Amino acid sequence: xxxxxxxxxxxxxxxxxxxxxxxxxxxxxxxxxxxxxxxxxxxxxxxxxxxxxxxxxxxxxxxxxxxxxxxxxxxxxxxxxxxxxxxxxxxxxxxxxxxxx
Numbered sequence: 001x002x003x004x005x006x007x008x009x010x011x012x013x014x015x016x017x018x019x020x021x022x023x024x025x026x027x028x029x030x031x032x033x034x035x036x037x038x039x040x041x042x043x044x045x046x047x048x049x050x051x052x053x054x055x056x057x058x059x060x061x062x063x064x065x066x067x068x069x070x071x072x073x074x075x076x077x078x079x080x081x082x083x084x085x086x087x088x089x090x091x092x093x094x095x096x097x098x099x100x101x
Contacts, residue, residue: 009065028099029096031091031095034064035088035091036084038087039084039087043074043080045073051069064091071083071087
């Protein structure tokens with residue numbers, strides 16, 4: 001729960017008030033796809049330095065990378081896929097909760 005709150009906070013900090021009003025399922029889907037790709041690279045053993053260099057100045061993406069690299073790498077593909085799916089879904093959920101009702 002604590003991690004989910006941190007994710008929500010990271011997303012909120014990265015979005016302006018105008019952008020926050022436009023949070024929608026499509027944006028959440030893109031964000032979760034990015035999260036899945038970052039975790040995939042983590043599970044493949046790509047260095048954090050390399051991934052961070054691709055994130056630019058985005059606090060949300062940098063936060064995503066840090067969180068991904070706090071998760072251990074798994075040798076078995078089944079466990080790698082589980083980590084990727086869980087990480088992707090956690091970011092989607094955090095974003096989805098910000099969609100205005």
